[in-house]
Amino acid sequence: MFECKIEIRYYETDMQGIVHHSNYLRYLEIAREKLSRKEFNMGTMDFDELGVFYVIREAETKFIYPIRFGDELSIRISLIEYTGLKLVHTYELYVGETLCATCRTLMVSIDKHSFKPMSMRKKFPELHKITNELLIKHSVEV
Amino acid sequence: MFECKIEIRYYETDMQGIVHHSNYLRYLEIAREKLSRKEFNMGTMDFDELGVFYVIREAETKFIYPIRFGDELSIRISLIEYTGLKLVHTYELYVGETLCATCRTLMVSIDKHSFKPMSMRKKFPELHKITNELLIKHSVEV
Amino acid sequence: MFECKIEIRYYETDMQGIVHHSNYLRYLEIAREKLSRKEFNMGTMDFDELGVFYVIREAETKFIYPIRFGDELSIRISLIEYTGLKLVHTYELYVGETLCATCRTLMVSIDKHSFKPMSMRKKFPELHKITNELLIKHSVEV
């Protein structure tokens, strides 16, 4: 599990006075970027240069408690499945001790140009290895 | 099932050249608003005046095919469950004949001021009745 | 002057209960797209195919009256300057009879690949001519 802070922005609130639910998927993306930077020392732009896009295939969110502007939001993200092609992450969004949402995403690595699935195992065995080690590290914790 | 067109906006694309996945939840909200206006002749602002917020409790999306700026997007939305308190909608996002995404949301009606669940059955039996009829209409089609 | 309707979306409101000011620039972009489609029968994607990007160099907005979800917003857009390279548009945002904002943008046509200024006069004399005619049409009205 990797934990990071997310900065809530004023314009993300709506007239209900709370963060609009569509922003949660954006927060997850930020958490994945921070996880990637920490574990791979690489971000989306680096994968882009290698010709790799990660795209979302599935996303699920349970909204438990509203988040407000001014809240200190943190996300706990874990890589729980990895096949060389697919990655499944789970997320818990916390404000203090309060669990505000749980999420799950399934991503696939694709070729930037053809938009076709691209196995990291074959194309980038080094990155594949690090991802596998991350999977094992996060799995042990559960 | 109710079908409506969604206008894709340029800024919703990202540097992958496609609509960013977080916008899909926003499109669903627009589809619900259009459905509500057609079936209830009421929108979010009207429910707001009655003291009712509908809030998202669960959202699931399967992303099947990318959507691009310039695509003519339409959403087919169905109410498939309704308890007086909970509403479950399913959605299919089409560009022409291509199914681009399928989604499901679970919403709950809450009191605008207390943010506590509020049964429409008890508080607004007329609206409850119309919602029930919509459920039956949409269920028959499946 | 060309007038078009803009659909206000719920998530564009903020916790002040009004449309967040940052969305106005997005509405202007939608108005330009609609103007372009009507006058050129071409949109951003068509210019993209020709290798042309229009980019914003300057934007000014005066916010006069708040806009709310449920308001029927229309934008009156005029092309008031055109040099073959630069385009200046002015905008008035109306809800009914109420003038809610006035805006001005300066755009420049650039080469999609080099990001360098590209004169439409030289590269696309046909499009240049239509733009000039639009300028004259809009100027006469003032």
Added chain:
Amino acid sequence: MFECKIEIRYYETDMQGIVHHSNYLRYLEIAREKLSRKEFNMGTMDFDELGVFYVIREAETKFIYPIRFGDELSIRISLIEYTGLKLVHTYELYVGETLCATCRTLMVSIDKHSFKPMSMRKKFPELHKITNELLIKHSVEV
């Protein structure tokens, strides 16, 4: 002048591969919030509790150089005018040594409930004094 870092988010890019211009106004808002927290030890939510909204009346931006995901963006913000009711800020957006944009906003303090102008000088003389001192501090630097 106060300088702060702004985190660029992936979804803020568009299909031109750069940050969409509408996000700049959002970055300015974040910079104002950070300035306010540092100088007043108060943020938007604290002013909200006092019944004060700050609303944008004018915004101007000159876009000089595109900003990309992965860029380290910083904003230099200065309060250059203050009347007790109106605040004028100027901003410079930098990526490294590159000046990417300059902006100016005019804000007005209003009563949260009536949406009418509210003089901070009269209502909150303590806050007025601190704002005045900030104005002097920033003015001296120019």
